[in-house]
Amino acid sequence: MEQTQTTNTQQTHEAGHETQDPRLETQGARHEGKDPNTIYIGKKGVMGYVLAVVTQFNNNSPEVKIKARGNMISRAVDVAEIVRHRFLTSATVKGIHISTEELLSEDGTKSKVSSIEIVLTK
């Protein structure tokens, strides 16, 4: 049970998150999770995701989920912290959940990767 995070799985996770336009971020989230209130953290700069979260709250979403896997977990925490300390001081952390996901890499081997879900409410 090797916990590996290969470049391949990372790229798979990043599919649909390559653009720099923050407005497209919700499209990417919808594509992956079919939920615009879920922001998936990838390789882009932190502030792009911060903007995506703030935008969702401004669209009257009562809560926004921030999800990340592997090394992006640290960035997800950054996003949540920057949102609630700098942009939406009324936002609070409703809950944080961690789990393990199994990924299938291109060569057919399975690997496990940690994931996090941070739920913010306004």
Next chain:
Amino acid sequence: MEQTQTTNTQQTHEAGHETQDPRLETQGARHEGKDPNTIYIGKKGVMGYVLAVVTQFNNNSPEVKIKARGNMISRAVDVAEIVRHRFLTSATVKGIHISTEELLSEDGTKSKVSSIEIVLTK
């Protein structure tokens, strides 16, 4: 069982959230001696910290805190997940807290870094 991290170039943080400073490791080590029930996650391999957590539980600690800052946050989640899925299936996540800490670097500038605290109970 190391977590292979092949895409580390992406770990630049924005908005004052700096990447993990190597000096923080020694700080963590210093804290570690004060409270044996708190495991500070640094740059060592994941399994070393997993062993530290399991050892604390075996020393009859009812709960163990796993703390990390910056990029080490992802590793803290790995440690918690490996402990409860592989070594102590009776262990559960009692709570997860995230916060922002202000650090004073050598040149006197202040920077903010995210931190996480994962509380495991047996």
